[in-house]
Amino acid sequence: MAKKTAIEPRRDRRHARHQATKREILDAAWQMVRVAGVNAFSLRALARAVNMEPQSLYTYFASKNSVYDHLFADGNRELLTRFDRLEVSDDPRSALRAVANLFVTFAAEDQARYELLFLRTIPNFEPSPESYAIAVQVFSKGRAILTGLGLCNDADFDLWTVLVSGLSSQQLANDPGGDRYVKLIDDAVAMFAEHVIGNQDC
Amino acid sequence: MAKKTAIEPRRDRRHARHQATKREILDAAWQMVRVAGVNAFSLRALARAVNMEPQSLYTYFASKNSVYDHLFADGNRELLTRFDRLEVSDDPRSALRAVANLFVTFAAEDQARYELLFLRTIPNFEPSPESYAIAVQVFSKGRAILTGLGLCNDADFDLWTVLVSGLSSQQLANDPGGDRYVKLIDDAVAMFAEHVIGNQDC
DNA sequence: GTCTATATCCAGATAGAC
DNA sequence: GTCTATCTGGATATAGAC
Numbered sequence: 001m002a003k004k005t006a007i008e009p010r011r012d013r014r015h016a017r018h019q020a021t022k023r024e025i026l027d028a029a030w031q032m033v034r035v036a037g038v039n040a041f042s043l044r045a046l047a048r049a050v051n052m053e054p055q056s057l058y059t060y061f062a063s064k065n066s067v068y069d070h071l072f073a074d075g076n077r078e079l080l081t082r083f084d085r086l087e088v089s090d091d092p093r094s095a096l097r098a099v100a101n102l103f104v105t106f107a108a109e110d111q112a113r114y115e116l117l118f119l120r121t122i123p124n125f126e127p128s129p130e131s132y133a134i135a136v137q138v139f140s141k142g143r144a145i146l147t148g149l150g151l152c153n154d155a156d157f158d159l160w161t162v163l164v165s166g167l168s169s170q171q172l173a174n175d176p177g178g179d180r181y182v183k184l185i186d187d188a189v190a191m192f193a194e195h196v197i198g199n200q201d202c
Numbered sequence: 203m204a205k206k207t208a209i210e211p212r213r214d215r216r217h218a219r220h221q222a223t224k225r226e227i228l229d230a231a232w233q234m235v236r237v238a239g240v241n242a243f244s245l246r247a248l249a250r251a252v253n254m255e256p257q258s259l260y261t262y263f264a265s266k267n268s269v270y271d272h273l274f275a276d277g278n279r280e281l282l283t284r285f286d287r288l289e290v291s292d293d294p295r296s297a298l299r300a301v302a303n304l305f306v307t308f309a310a311e312d313q314a315r316y317e318l319l320f321l322r323t324i325p326n327f328e329p330s331p332e333s334y335a336i337a338v339q340v341f342s343k344g345r346a347i348l349t350g351l352g353l354c355n356d357a358d359f360d361l362w363t364v365l366v367s368g369l370s371s372q373q374l375a376n377d378p379g380g381d382r383y384v385k386l387i388d389d390a391v392a393m394f395a396e397h398v399i400g401n402q403d404c
Numbered sequence: 405g406t407c408t409a410t411a412t413c414c415a416g417a418t419a420g421a422c
Numbered sequence: 423g424t425c426t427a428t429c430t431g432g433a434t435a436t437a438g439a440c
Contacts, residue, residue, distance in 0.1 A: 018405090039241045040325040042433065055435080056406050064434065118375065121323040123242040158372070159386055159393070165375075166368020170360070173320060173367075184361055191361070191397040220423090244415065257417080258424050266416065 022060045025050050026070055033071070033112040038122060043067070065125050068116065073131040075113045076138050079106055083141045092149040096189045099145055100164050104182055107168035114172060118165070152202040159196075163188050224262045227252050228272055235273070235314040240324060245269070267327050270318065275333040277315045278340050281308055285343045294351040298391045301347055302366050306384055309370030316374060320367070354404040361398075365390050 028049040033041050043064050047054040061067050082102055089095040107114045115121055117135070127135065146157055167188060171181035230251040235243050245266050249256040263269045284304055291297040309316045317323055319337070329337065348359055369390060373383035 021405090037323070037325050039323060043435090044433070053407060054433090055408085058435075059405055115321075115323060119317075119321060119323070119371075120375065121239070121241060121317060121321070123239050155386060155389070158383065159390060162365065162368035162372050162383065162386065162390065164368075165372055166364035166366075169321075169371055170364050170367055173322065181360065181364065184357060184364065187357070188361060188364065191393060195393040195396065216423095223423090245417090246415070255425060256415095257426085260417075261423055 018060070022070075025057065025060055026067070026074065029067055029071060030074070030113075033116070034110060038068075038112050038115050041068075068122060068125045069128050069131050071113075072116055072127045073134055075117045076131070076134040079103075079117075080134060080138050080141060082106065083138065083145070086145075088145055088148065092151075093189060093193045095145070095149050096160075096193060097186060099142070100167070100185050100189055103142075103164045104167045104171065104185060108171045108176075108182060111172050111176060114168065118168075147202075150200055150202060151196060152200055153196070156196045156199060160192065163192055220262070224272075227259065227262055228269070228276065231269055231273060232276070232314075235318070236312060240270075240314050240317050243270075270324060270327045271330050271333050273315075274318055274329045275336055277319045278333070278336040281305075281319075282336060282340050282343060284308065285340065285347070288347075290347055290350065294353075295391060295395045297347070297351050298395060299388060301344070302369070302387045302391055303384075305344075305366045306369045306373065306387060310373045310378075310384060313374050313378060316370065320370075349404075352402055352404060353398060354402055355398070358398045358401060362394060365394055 025046065029041070029046055032046060032049060036045075041064075043057055044054045046067070047057055057067075061070070086098060086102055089098065107118075120126075143157060146160060151157060151160070167181050167185060171178075175181060227248065231243070231248055234248060234251060238247075243266075245259055246256045248269070249259055259269075263272070288300060288304055291300065309320075322328075345359060348362060353359060353362070369383050369387060373380075377383060
């Protein structure tokens with residue numbers, strides 16, 4: 001695709017403009033789902049937010065679910081980036097703390113994003129294969145980090161995800177904007193580390 | 203209210219019939235949210251399911267959110283009943299296992315019910331004070347059981363809810379209908395019990 | 405790429421006859 | 423208590439002019 005750039009500069013400029021508008025629309029969409037929730041989201045309201053007629057959005061997105069799909073991909077890309085940037089300590093406990101902090105913070109930041117990425121509450125939406133592939137990358141990255149720390153047991157990894165998803169969902173459901181469950185991260189990690197030590201046969 | 207029964211039998215019969223129809227409608231509503239999800243639920247479809255015109259439903263429910271509210275109360279009453287029936291063992295670990303099993307089983311049985319009771323994904327719905335009071339009873343009951351087992355620390359109780367909600371949500375999200383996370387309950391309880399022992403100052 | 409016009413359908417809710 | 427009729431507004435999506 002990149003080789004066309006040199007040959008057709010006009011098309012390239014048009015493409016860039018198109019992408020910029022698309023991004024602008026998606027940013028507005030994020031703001032809307034954050035304010036009103038993912039299930040109250042509508043194309044009409046989105047169009048209003050970007051000063052367009054609802055029909056014009058179809059130049060950028062084939063359907064409402066396509067917008068959801070781009071948001072889904074956005075969110076997963078963001079999470080993947082944070083994982084990639086994470087410097088993993090040599091000390092397993094401190095590394096586990098960092099991973100849990102990263103995930104729970106990401107979750108607590110944005111209820112709508114959490115709902116979109118990790119709960120399946122939107123009636124006819126499921127991510128496209130391309131977007132889902134990013135989610136798989138996120139999962140693999142998390143799994144790889146824990147394997148690197150010497151945690152190779154599948155059930156123990158599942159137990160780990162139980163902890164971080166439990167912390168995340170309780171924080172969002174019972175103390176949105178607060179830190180009641182975020183404060184439990186260190187204790188939860190200590191509990192987990194104590195439990196799985198010596199349990200591995202890598 | 204009960205004293206009116208003897209004086210006005212006709213009103214009472216009418217009342218009973220009214221309640222029966224209401225129940226029938228709610229049962230149909232449960233079936234619908236289970237099949238299509240809580241967010242795809244509509245009064246028109248509900249009316250169709252019970253062979254009524256949509257407008258007739260307003261004889262029984264003041265609004266769509268009132269239907270949600272009755273479902274919310276239903277679900278919490280069911281959970282409360284199960285807690286009340288639970289025979290709590292003297293052995294703390296075995297009691298904790300039973301509580302976790304009760305809750306996670308309840309959650310895994312019905313994704314829609316879990317969403318309605320524990321996630322807040324329906325745009326303009328929040329439970330009425332009367333319905334919410336039942337949810338509070340459920341929480342108190344759970345808390346009382348754990349206190350009875352010698353767990354009096356607030357943070358440890360929060361950690362407990364993190365575990366059971368994490369098990370529940372992961373089971374529903376990643377292995378609906380299966381037992382991948384249900385199988386982890388005993389291990390999770392063992393981990394928790396080991397961790398909180400000696401941590402209490404009741 | 406954006407618009408007007410339109411198609412098609414669905415939603416929640418109220419008024420009033422029977 | 424159930425119906426018909428109706429209000430009001432929302433939704434996603436397509437066709438075609440400019």
